[in-house]
Structure formats: C-alpha cells, structure tokens
Amino acid sequence: MSDPVRQRRLWYVIGGVAIAGFVAFGATSFRKNITPYVGFEQAKEARATRVQVAGELVQGSARYVEASRQLEFLMKDPEGRTMLVRYHGPKPGNFEEAKQVVAVGSYGDGAFEAGQLLVKCPSKYQGLETTPSS
Amino acid sequence: MYYPGTILIWGAFLLGLASTVCYALAIRGDEGWRRLARQTYVLMTAAVVVASAVLMYLLLTHDYRVFYVTAYTDNSLPLHFLISAFWAGQEGSFLLWVFWAAVLGLPLMRFARDYEPRVMFFYNLTLLSLVLLLVKQDPFRFHQGLTASMVPLDGNGLNPLLQNPWMVIHPPVMFLGYACLAVPFAFALAALWMRRYDDWARVSLPWVLLSLLTLGAAIMLGGYWSYETLGWGGYWGWDPVENASLVPWLATAALAHGLVLQRGKHRFRRLNLVLAIFSYLLVVYATFLTRSGVLANFSVHSFVDLGITGWLVFNMAFFLLVSVGLLVWRWREIPTETGDEPFLSRTVFFVLGVIVLVGTGLMVLIGTSAPLITRLWMEKPAQVGPDFYNTVGLPLAILFSVGLGIIPFLGWQRAREGAGRKLAVVIGLSLAATGAAAALGAHGWLNLLYIGTAAFSILANVWAVIRTLRRGRLAAAGGYLSHVGVGVMILAFLVSGVFDRSEKVRLPEGEAVDVMGYTMTFKGIDRPTPDAHDAMVVDVRTPSGKNLTMRPLMWVNEKTNQLVANPDIEGFFTHDLYLAPEQYDPGEDAPVSGRLVLAKGETGTFRDWKLTFEGFDLSSQHAVPGAFTVGVVVTLERPGEQPVRLEPSVVSSEGGATPVPVPIPGTPGGAIRIGGMDASRGLVRLELLGLGGGIARDVTLAKGESFRYGDLTVRFEGFEMAGAHETGNVQLRVPFAVVRDGETVQVVASVHERPDGTTEVAPAAIPGAGGMTLDIGRIDAENGRVEVRLFDPRLRPRPLAPPSLVLDVSVKPLIGLVWIGTILTTIGIFMALLLRRRDLAVVPIPTGEGRGTTRKGGA
Numbered sequence: 001m002s003d004p005v006r007q008r009r010l011w012y013v014i015g016g017v018a019i020a021g022f023v024a025f026g027a028t029s030f031r032k033n034i035t036p037y038v039g040f041e042q043a044k045e046a047r048a049t050r051v052q053v054a055g056e057l058v059q060g061s062a063r064y065v066e067a068s069r070q071l072e073f074l075m076k077d078p079e080g081r082t083m084l085v086r087y088h089g090p091k092p093g094n095f096e097e098a099k100q101v102v103a104v105g106s107y108g109d110g111a112f113e114a115g116q117l118l119v120k121c122p123s124k125y126q127g128l129e130t131t132p133s134s
Numbered sequence: 135m136y137y138p139g140t141i142l143i144w145g146a147f148l149l150g151l152a153s154t155v156c157y158a159l160a161i162r163g164d165e166g167w168r169r170l171a172r173q174t175y176v177l178m179t180a181a182v183v184v185a186s187a188v189l190m191y192l193l194l195t196h197d198y199r200v201f202y203v204t205a206y207t208d209n210s211l212p213l214h215f216l217i218s219a220f221w222a223g224q225e226g227s228f229l230l231w232v233f234w235a236a237v238l239g240l241p242l243m244r245f246a247r248d249y250e251p252r253v254m255f256f257y258n259l260t261l262l263s264l265v266l267l268l269v270k271q272d273p274f275r276f277h278q279g280l281t282a283s284m285v286p287l288d289g290n291g292l293n294p295l296l297q298n299p300w301m302v303i304h305p306p307v308m309f310l311g312y313a314c315l316a317v318p319f320a321f322a323l324a325a326l327w328m329r330r331y332d333d334w335a336r337v338s339l340p341w342v343l344l345s346l347l348t349l350g351a352a353i354m355l356g357g358y359w360s361y362e363t364l365g366w367g368g369y370w371g372w373d374p375v376e377n378a379s380l381v382p383w384l385a386t387a388a389l390a391h392g393l394v395l396q397r398g399k400h401r402f403r404r405l406n407l408v409l410a411i412f413s414y415l416l417v418v419y420a421t422f423l424t425r426s427g428v429l430a431n432f433s434v435h436s437f438v439d440l441g442i443t444g445w446l447v448f449n450m451a452f453f454l455l456v457s458v459g460l461l462v463w464r465w466r467e468i469p470t471e472t473g474d475e476p477f478l479s480r481t482v483f484f485v486l487g488v489i490v491l492v493g494t495g496l497m498v499l500i501g502t503s504a505p506l507i508t509r510l511w512m513e514k515p516a517q518v519g520p521d522f523y524n525t526v527g528l529p530l531a532i533l534f535s536v537g538l539g540i541i542p543f544l545g546w547q548r549a550r551e552g553a554g555r556k557l558a559v560v561i562g563l564s565l566a567a568t569g570a571a572a573a574l575g576a577h578g579w580l581n582l583l584y585i586g587t588a589a590f591s592i593l594a595n596v597w598a599v600i601r602t603l604r605r606g607r608l609a610a611a612g613g614y615l616s617h618v619g620v621g622v623m624i625l626a627f628l629v630s631g632v633f634d635r636s637e638k639v640r641l642p643e644g645e646a647v648d649v650m651g652y653t654m655t656f657k658g659i660d661r662p663t664p665d666a667h668d669a670m671v672v673d674v675r676t677p678s679g680k681n682l683t684m685r686p687l688m689w690v691n692e693k694t695n696q697l698v699a700n701p702d703i704e705g706f707f708t709h710d711l712y713l714a715p716e717q718y719d720p721g722e723d724a725p726v727s728g729r730l731v732l733a734k735g736e737t738g739t740f741r742d743w744k745l746t747f748e749g750f751d752l753s754s755q756h757a758v759p760g761a762f763t764v765g766v767v768v769t770l771e772r773p774g775e776q777p778v779r780l781e782p783s784v785v786s787s788e789g790g791a792t793p794v795p796v797p798i799p800g801t802p803g804g805a806i807r808i809g810g811m812d813a814s815r816g817l818v819r820l821e822l823l824g825l826g827g828g829i830a831r832d833v834t835l836a837k838g839e840s841f842r843y844g845d846l847t848v849r850f851e852g853f854e855m856a857g858a859h860e861t862g863n864v865q866l867r868v869p870f871a872v873v874r875d876g877e878t879v880q881v882v883a884s885v886h887e888r889p890d891g892t893t894e895v896a897p898a899a900i901p902g903a904g905g906m907t908l909d910i911g912r913i914d915a916e917n918g919r920v921e922v923r924l925f926d927p928r929l930r931p932r933p934l935a936p937p938s939l940v941l942d943v944s945v946k947p948l949i950g951l952v953w954i955g956t957i958l959t960t961i962g963i964f965m966a967l968l969l970r971r972r973d974l975a976v977v978p979i980p981t982g983e984g985r986g987t988t989r990k991g992g993a
Binding site: 019022030032035037050052064069070088089092094096104116118 | 364472500529640
C-alpha cells in the first residue's frame with residue numbers, strides 16, 4: 001500500500017523519537033533529583049549536594065528565629081550527635097510530636113538548610129508529612 | 135483470640151477456597167458444581183459481613199481484651215471515630231477491603247452469566263489472597279499472654295490527626311476502588327482463557343468507571359484532609375504511599391478509555407487486556423510498597439514492618455505469573471487490526487491519551503520505586519524529590535491538555551464538520567485567558583503555555599458539554615464534564631503551587647500587622663468550651679476591605695504530651711488564605727511592683743496607698759469545679775478615692791495552686807495577687823503587679839557585707855538552714871538586717887528546692903518601705919555568697935512584651951479549583967457510569983459455541 005501505510009510509518013517514527021526524547025528527559029531529571037540518605041557527617045562533607053538526613057527531633061529545640069524568619073531545630077542521630085537544621089517552610093502541625101524527622105536539603109553555613117521536611121508521627125500505621133512543593 | 139471473630143475469618147477462608155475449587159470443577163465441564171460454588175461464595179460473604187460486624191461490635195463496646203481495640207480506641211472517642219477506628223490499623227483495613235470485595239462479588243456472580251465460572255475463579259483467588267492475610271494477622275487476637283486481671287481499662291486512642299471526618303470516609307472509599315479493580319482483572323483473565331476478547335470489554339466498563347470514580351475521590355479526599363489538617367499548606371507531597379494509589383488510578387483511566395475505544399472500533403484488544411491486568415497488579419504492588427516496609431525510610435506513612443512482606447511478595451509474584459502467563463499464551467491468537475483513521479480523529483487521540491496516561495503512570499511508578507531501583511547501582515538507596523514529578527509532569531500535562539481540548543472537535547473517523555471554525559474560537563478564548571493570567575501576575579513562558587493549554591481544554595469541553603446537553607443526551611455529557619473537571623484541576627495544580635506566596639509573621643497581641651496586603655491582629659487565645667482546643671483568634675481585614683476572624687488551633691495532645699497545631703483556611707473565590715500557627719510566646723508577666731506581708735487585720739503601705747488584710751473568704755470555695763478556692767479580702771485605700779474591697783484568690787487543684795489576680799480599678803494593668811499564704815499563722819503575702827518599679831540594686835554579698843540604698847542599709851547575715859519545708863525539702867533561710875534611722879529590722883528571704891528540681895524563691899518584703907522587696911538571685915553556698923536584688927516600686931518599669939503569635943501566612947491562588955475540579959470530574963464519571971450501566975449484563979454466548987443459551991438480539 002502507499003500513502004496511509006507510509007503515513008502511519010511516519011507517525012510511528014515521529015512518535016518513537018518523541019517518546020525516546022521524553023524518556024531521556026525523564027532519566028536526566030531522575031538522576032538530577034536523586035537524594036541519597038546520608039549520615040550527619042556525610043551531609044556536612046557533601047556541602048552543596050542535596051541529600052536527606054534522618055534523625056530524632058531534640059525535644060524543646062524547635063524555635064522560630066525572627067531574624068531569618070525560619071524554623072530552627074536540632075536533630076539527633078542514633079549516636080547522639082546533633083545537627084542544627086533550618087527550614088523556612090510552614091511548620092508541620094504535628095512537628096513536636098514527631099518521633100523522627102527527615103530533612104531534605106544541603107549543608108551550608110553552620111546548619112543544614114532544609115528545603116523539605118518529612119515528619120514521621122509515632123502512630124504505627126498512619127502518618128503524615130509536610131513539603132513545601134505543590 | 136476472640137473466637138467468634140477468628141472462626142468466622144477461618145470459615146470465610148475455607149468457604150472461599152471451596153468456592154474456588156467448585157468453580158474450577160465447573161470449568162472442567164460439570165456445570166452442576168456451579169450451584170455449590172455460588173452457595174459457598176454467598177456463605178463466605180456472609181461470614182465476612184458477620185466478622186466485620188463483630189469487629190465493629192468489639193470496637194463500639196470497648197472490649198479491650200482485643201489488641202486491635204486497645205490499639206486504636208479509647209473510652210473518650212465519639213461514635214463516628216469509633217466506627218472509623220475499624221480501618222485505623224492494618225488488619226481492620228484489610229478486613230474492610232475483603233468486605234467490599236466479597237460484597238461486590240455477589241452482583242458479579244449474577245451478571246457474569248456464561249463467564250461466571252472463570253471470572254469467579256479468578257475473582258475468588260484475589261479475594262482469598264486477602265483473606266489469607268487476615269488469617270495470618272488476626273484482627274481479633276488478644277494481647278499477648280493476657281490474663282483476666284490484665285485487661286486494660288482504657289485504650290491508646292485514635293491518633294488525633296485521624297480524628298477528622300475526611301479521614302473517616304477516605305479509607306472505605308479507597309478500598310471500594312481497589313476492590314472494584316479486581317473485576318476487570320478477573321474478566322480479562324477469563325476472556326483470555328475463553329478466547330473471547332470482546333464481551334469482557336463491554337461488561338467491565340461500568341466496573342472500571344466505578345473504580346475510577348471511587349479511587350479518584352478517595353485520593354482527593356486524602357489530599358483535602360492533608361491540606362486542611364496538617365498545616366504544611368499542601369495537598370499532595372509525592373509521598374510513596376500517595377503515589378502508590380495514583381498509579382493504579384492512571385492505569386484505570388487509561389483502561390476506561392481503552393475500553394470505550396474497543397467498544398467503538400473493535401480493536402485494541404491486547405492493549406485493554408494488558409491495562410486491565412496491570413491495573414490490578416499495580417494495586418497489589420501498591421499494597422506491597424506501603425505495607426512491607428521497603429520504603430520505610432522514604433515515606434512518612436507506615437513504617438513498621440507489619441510482618442506480611444513475604445506474603446505480599448508471593449502475592450505479587452503469583453498474580454503476575456498467572457496473568458502474564460495467560461497473556462503470553464494467548465497473545466498471538468488475539469485478533470488485531472490496524473486502522474486507517476487520519477491523525478485528526480478521535481481514535482488516534484484516544485490512543486494518544488492512553489499513551490500519555492500510561493506514560494504518566496510509569497513516570498510516577500519509577501519515581502516512587504526509586505529507592506528500590508537505585509539499590510542496584512548505588513550503595514545507599516536514594517529517593518527522588520518532588521521536583522522530579524513536577525518537572526517531568528509539566529510537559530505531560532501540557533500534552534494532555536492539548537489532547538483533551540482537541541477531542542471534542544473530532545469524530546471517530548475524522549474531524550467534525552465546522553470544527554475548524556469552532557476550534558479557532560476556542561483557541562482565541564484560550565489565548566485571551568492566558569493573557570489575563572499574565573496580566574494578573576503569571577510569568578514564565580512554560581507556565582503560561584501550561585495555563586493556556588489547560589484553559590483550552592476547559593473551554594473546549596465546556597462547549598462540548600453544552601452541545602451534548604442541547605441534544606438532550608444527558609448521560610453522554612458525562613465524559614466531557616469530567617474532562618472539564620480534569621482541565622480545571624490541571625490548571626489549579628500549577629497556579630496554586632507555583633504562584634503561592636507565603637510569609638512568616640509575628641503578631642503581638644492587639645497590634646495590627648500588614649501581611650501581603652492583609653491586616654491581621656492577634657486577639658488572644660479563646661477556648662469556648664473546656665473540651666475545645668485553644669484557638670488563636672486572629673482578626674483579618676482583606677485588601678478588599680472585608681473583615682473576618684480566623685482561628686487556627688494550638689493545643690497539647692494528651693497522649694503524647696506534645697504541642698499540635700492546626701491551620702485555619704478561609705476560602706475566597708480566587709484564592710485561599712491559609713494561616714498555620716507556628717509558635718506562641720506568652721510574653722512577659724507583669725512584674726511585681728511591690729510585696730507586702732500582712733497578718734489578719736494588719737495594714738501595710740505601698741507608696742501612698744494603704745492595704746489592709748481583712749481575712750480569708752471561703753464562701754466560694756467550690757467556684758471552680760474540681761478545685762478548692764480560697765479568697766483573700768483586702769481593702770485598698772487611696773488618697774482622694776473611695777476605699778475598695780478586692781478579693782484575689784488561690785485555686786488549688788491536683789495540678790497545683792494557681793493564684794488568680796484581680797485588677798486594681800483605676801490603674802491600667804495594675805493587679806493584686808496572692809504571693810503566698812500561711813493560714814495557720816494568718817499571714818498572707820500580697821503582690822502588687824503592673825504598677826511600675828524596677829530593680830534598683832543588684833549586689834552580691836558575703837556574710838556581713840552590706841550595701842546602701844537611700845536611707846536603707848542592707849546587711850547579709852549569713853545562710854541558715856531551716857527545718858524541713860512542708861514538702862519535705864530543705865529550706866534555706868537568707869536573713870538580712872535592714873537598718874533605717876538607727877532601727878534594725880530582720881527580714882528573711884528563703885529558697886527551697888521543689889521535688890522536680892526547680893528552686894523556689896520567696897523574696898522578703900521590707901516593712902514600712904512602701905513595698906520594697908529583696909529578691910534572691912544566684913547562691914554560692916560554699917563561699918557563703920548571695921546575689922541580692924532590691925526592687926523599688928518607685929522606679930520606672932521596663933516596657934512589657936505582650937504575648938505574640940508567629941504565623942505562617944500563605945495565599946494560594948485558585949486552589950479552590952482543585953476541589954471544584956474534583957467534584958466536576960466525579961459527577962462526570964458518575965454520569966458516564968449511568969450511561970453504561972446497561973452494559974453490566976453480559977450477552978450470553980450463542981448456541982453452537984457450546985454454551986447452551988440462545989442469543990438475544992442487540993448488544
């Protein structure tokens with residue numbers, strides 16, 4: 001056959017290229033957005049790279065800092081080391097109750113600047129979270 | 135274990151097994167088995183229903199022998215939350231899922247007709263896989279090693295964040311959606327087995343639409359709860375648990391459209407079989423992800439390894455093998471045809487839509503599984519952040535909107551008549567809308583393109599709805615209406631996320647502060663009833679002049695003894711105003727201006743005032759329920775004014791004694807408060823607050839040392855240990871000799887350590903000095919030194935810091951459209967469902983094909 005078949009083949013090729021292009025785009029974005037879990041020490045060394053750190057919230061350490069308009073708090077790892085974390089998003093409603101907090105961001109200037117905070121609530125099954133993105 | 139419940143679960147399992155076996159035998163050829171299969175299925179459903187009723191009964195009657203009841207309820211939970219505790223934990227939620235699945239099987243059994251044995255065989259298998267979980271993790275188990283005397287009197291209660299009407303309905307709707315997806319799955323496998331690839335598609339469509347409806351609604355309900363309750367200002371976090379329910383929904387949406395396509399064109403059979411199978415497999419995978427603990431470190435939801443990982447993996451593997459095996463076996467036999475529609479036809483765009491939906495689903499799936507995937511080449515598993523989904527999702531959404539917008543102009547074979555003109559109009563309107571958006575502050579060419587295409591899809595589908603309604607075909611408008619809803623949601627996703635503005639602000643009480651155009655005043659804390667949570671009352675004046683009051687909450691969760699905050703949201707037409715309380719600072723107490731120690735009938739002076747302690751008043755001792763109130767009657771005489779009777783009081787309850795000050799009339803901020811009482815000796819210490827004064831001297835003295843202030847000389851006489859204070863702790867006496875005009879008076883301050891380790895200082899009032907007091911600061915007992923502060927009420931006071939509230943204020947444009955879009959989509963799907971309900975009954979297989987029924991005309 002002629003035109004319809006060739007036209008169809010053309011569309012397949014275009015579609016294939018488009019899909020391949022999109023997959024490449026997706027893969028790049030994937031790599032760019034991977035945030036590995038690291039310990040406090042590694043986070044401090046990693047500096048500008050975006051990483052995740054998990055730790056326990058040090059009770060009573062959360063406070064609002066007027067000057068920088070940020071939430072500041074201390075995180076404690078299983079070995080007992082602490083790290084200062086700063087976060088400028090809205091404070092999650094159950095922050096104080098959190099058994100464990102995961103901060104996503106990078107270390108800089110004496111504290112871990114978190115762009116995203118995940119708060120694990122003590123309940124066994126359900127939980128909740130906070131992130132500043134949509 | 136609670137035998138009735140456990141026996142019912144075991145019974146359900148065995149009956150389900152029996153039903154499966156009977157159906158298998160019926161497939162082999164002996165139709166007689168079918169009746170027994172049906173009976174056992176019905177009995178199994180009955181067992182499940184009764185077991186659910188039993189669990190509900192145990193919850194409502196607070197039977198704390200059962201572990202599940204203790205874990206999720208307590209005596210104070212109101213009825214609707216007791217009901218929702220049913221699905222608060224793993225076992226209960228699985229039971230809920232089984233309940234829906236079993237009940238749904240009843241009409242399925244009836245409508246499947248000649249497909250019944252095979253469909254029910256597979257359907258039973260899916261059911262059994264869940265019931266087996268309940269057998270393994272019994273919801274009715276008692277506490278470990280329970281004896282009669284150890285039954286708890288009260289439970290642990292429901293997580294307060296789950297005590298919310300949205301969280302009450304979210305799980306039942308979600309599990310209904312999951313349960314529905316087993317139906318097309320079973321049908322697809324039956325179709326493959328029977329080599330009949332067309333009927334199943336028509337029959338499954340209503341079930342698929344029902345699943346789309348319920349699953350979609352459940353997902354958005356979860357989002358709304360998150361927005362309204364959690365205080366982080368968003369409704370979707372790309373958390374693995376959220377994504378795990380989104381991916382099957384996208385697959386279901388693709389399947390729904392694929393089925394419509396197959397119905398219309400009698401093609402795409404393979405596609406639909408694959409979609410139907412994978413929609414269900416994705417549900418199983420989602421269950422695995424969320425309940426196995428593999429994503430424990432990457433999600434804020436469930437983490438505890440709930441003990442069923444092995445079973446979940448087996449489940450996945452089993453259904454994957456069976457379904458893909460059947461698919462591969464029959465693949466070549468499935469009739470396929472290639473069509474010859476031009477590009478601009480509904481068929482092609484349907485396929486494109488399916489591709490985009492599947493692509494989006496894959497993207498989310500891969501992102502969610504990142505921790506598992508990255509384990510392969512990275513030493514530490516990693517997760518992808520939300521930016522991945524937003525970045526990759528944006529072009530997909532644009533593509534999707536374009537497709538959604540063009541479809542109303544296309545017919546199955548070709549573009550509709552006059553489409554070009556109408557298309558031009560709609561495109562023109564979309565451009566106008568984009569321009570308007572840019573004028574209102576939208577920026578970024580990609581964002582504007584996104585907004586434009588979303589507007590395009592909305593406008594085109596609105597036109598299609600109107601067109602369809604004009605022709606009187608109500609139900610057929612459902613599809614277009616749901617597309618309007620989807621377009622609205624797509625628009626809202628970007629606008630409310632990207633153009634959201636937020637700011638943190640401190641509001642001192644009573645002061646109006648301007649925040650992003652809104653004038654806000656923190657009015658204080660309000661607790662309308664003793665049970666209510668403390669509300670931070672904020673008066674807001676909008677830029678357009680409207681006045682309203684918002685009340686975000688901050689309260690202490692008794693179970694965890696921690697502070698919890700809830701936001702308040704005011705929805706306007708074009709945006710939401712979102713207030714999330716961050717911190718409350720109580721401000722400083724009015725400082726004590728002077729102290730007087732008086733015996734009954736004695737008069738003391740404070741500046742030129744005279745205060746007389748008249749006596750104790752026990753007449754309103756029960757004024758506060760559960761506490762004991764003692765009043766102290768004081769007469770205040772001021773020169774040039776009438777004498778006033780004031781009665782400050784002390785309220786003693788289990789938690790301690792709280793003094794209740796009374797304001798002094800005629801003085802702003804002035805109050806009188808009881809600082810201490812000794813009823814046996816008839817003495818009170820009165821504190822005058824807020825009347826000015828400051829610390830005149832702050833000196834550290836050793837024994838024998840002194841300082842001068844005015845006409846006073848204060849000498850420290852050395853520490854004395856006193857006998858045990860009434861609480862049993864040692865009291866340290868700090869005596870001073872105060873010399874004035876040659877007369878020496880001894881005044882004694884004291885320090886004692888409270889049981890909890892804090893120290894309490896009782897300052898000494900200098901008699902006849904107009905309210906001057908000596909307060910104790912740091913004590914150096916070893917070297918015998920003490921820091922003493924002389925407070926003089928005549929000094930000017932420092933300015934006070936009032937209580938203040940730190941709020942996170944955000945303005946979220948067009949976020950209401952997310953919920954409006956959801957409602958429109960839901961209504962649209964429901965209308966489409968109504969349209970297809972007649973498809974529920976399968977056309978019987980004609981005679982001559984070996985099934986023994988006559989063919990009825992029509993489809």
